[in-house]
Amino acid sequence: MQDSTRLSTPASVHHSLVAGVCLCAALLAGGAHAWEGLVEKQVFEMDEYTTRGGETIAPLTVGWEAYGTLNEARDNAILITHFFSGTSQAAGRYAEDGPVGYWDSIIGPGKPLNTDEYYIIASDTLVNLNAHDPNVITTGPASIRPETGEPWGMDFPVVTIGDFVDVQKALLESQGIEQLHAVMGASMGAQQAYEWASSYPDRVERLIPVIGAGETDPWLLATLGAWAAPIRVDANWNDGDYYAGEPPMDGLREALKLVTLNANHWQWANETFDRSWADEDADPTRDLHARYAIEQTLDDIAAARAKLADANHLLYLVRANQAFTAGHGESLEAGLTDIEAPTLILYSEDDLVFVPPSVRRTADLIAADGTPVELIPLAGNRGHLDGVVSIDQAGEALSDFLSK
């Protein structure tokens, strides 16, 4: 399927068509493979990639990073697959004063995903949301298409979770990795993990889906569709053709606000906020434009995220998430039966994105032919997001599962 793959050197970063000119200094810092807390973002490039739908993307570039050292047998790799608004940065930091990756609490020397033992690798997906983040390297509608010298825009082919997985497979093969000790991901990352274990059962020794199900259920189809809607309402979206003009920032901000709100739980909202006004001089009962503090906070988060994000990428990501059914598409039952890897599913009983019955159904279908499946609930007041921000509580379960 992949005609040509190669592992780019950091120098090729300069020529990335995707990441643009503003690259993190850490990218160029060099250093050993062994991870010491500072992370090097690297580039993987394919001259050409054919999607599962039969469309060609040429070239294709994604960013990746690793923590720990690949052993000589090349059999100690754990792949981390990221969530909807995530990036490859699962752990560590790109600069001394930079933020750490989202699962830093469980990835590192002596941690449950022990970098003294495992080679932990993560990549940016295709159509990564944060196309304008200098630390993100992806290929999608915002990328320049060499034939035209213009961004792909809506001519970019629809891509699926299976495509995310196949690009990761090419990345791993470029490093001589044929076998994964484990694949682990949260939310959209769980979708990728299920897809890995279903499409390539011989290559996955352990499966760890977090806050995710083997299929996107109708509730989530609708929720994802609602995330896309504000972008389409924004006149600046212009049917996706906005790269020469003003991007649809209002719509993008509102889309990202819905993502934040839906990924949380009402317990979090009601335990974190009160009915305070955003501005003590602007009374919402007198001024229709005045807001409450929780609205202001969600708006501020959305505005910060929107600066790094691309609206078309969000639409393509929504579709990749909607389209997901694990495996090669005959049926969910067939796709999940193909999974052979012992499976540890971490989930939240309060998840409003991947709701518990859909997660439990996934577990039952994987277990139906005797594959061992363990289902562990995560505590917290964040619902879905507890799979990201409260993952440390699963540390012992993860250590045990990885060493079995």
Place this chain on the structure above:
Amino acid sequence: MQDSTRLSTPASVHHSLVAGVCLCAALLAGGAHAWEGLVEKQVFEMDEYTTRGGETIAPLTVGWEAYGTLNEARDNAILITHFFSGTSQAAGRYAEDGPVGYWDSIIGPGKPLNTDEYYIIASDTLVNLNAHDPNVITTGPASIRPETGEPWGMDFPVVTIGDFVDVQKALLESQGIEQLHAVMGASMGAQQAYEWASSYPDRVERLIPVIGAGETDPWLLATLGAWAAPIRVDANWNDGDYYAGEPPMDGLREALKLVTLNANHWQWANETFDRSWADEDADPTRDLHARYAIEQTLDDIAAARAKLADANHLLYLVRANQAFTAGHGESLEAGLTDIEAPTLILYSEDDLVFVPPSVRRTADLIAADGTPVELIPLAGNRGHLDGVVSIDQAGEALSDFLSK
């Protein structure tokens, strides 16, 4: 507070500044007060109304209807207060072939809210969402302001649930009703019911809030804010000044889609829909514009609703709901302690709008000084909406409570 009130005759409907020209034939049908299944929509007009915030609305017109007969003592009235997207039509139909009101299963001769016994009255609120529904009569931003001959637009004052209640109080007084056998409402209707019992404890003998709490919690503040957002993104909204041009229909549809989705529960979505495509010839994995059936259904519902609705009215309703704390504003505790009426609260454990802890806290605060409170959960797969569509299961509890 109300300088002048009068009960309009059906003839005055023709001059309503609010409902426009297209009025239901049933409005003009005349007939006895006793309710025989066909409902007459009537008009209540005030020359001037001063809001709780001290602003003047002149004139003010709202629609109302009643089922059953007011007795001589004028003490058999039950007021029904409507939900966010609702109207006064709680029961019956305006025409032989028209749809019935939302609580028709419990309101009528021999039904729990027995029209042989009670005079059941309901009115359209101020800033009613369905400003362009020929059966709705309301006053809000879409209404013509006599001083200017133009719609109020964003010059309309912010109104609150307290204002909805005070207009209803004037309507009841115009019929000589000083005492309510009960007040009952769902969701935003529950807010009005709490407000009635807190602001006018001497006038409310029984309180029946359904799927609602005594205060809008931070989760709901944010959810309501998200409903408003797509309208503001739509360029046609034009800061609320669109009455001479194209209204923001795209934003309004997306706002109403969120209302439908949030008012339901994931059980409903996953038990009602599957992963079918909206169009069997348009594969969502090949075409970014293709949709899933559940998306199409939600879009169709939203489009139908949007034709009758006004975008500014939605923004004002959002604010009225956000601003709600029962009582005169010192604190929720004080507001709920003011309630003296025995209270029956119907709610859903799966409500994602008024979440169960906020409902239970409301019940506890009302009960704190000895006021009797009964809390009954509703079953169903709709969550919040079970308070509307599944109300019949509470029939016996309602009969018993009303006759105590």
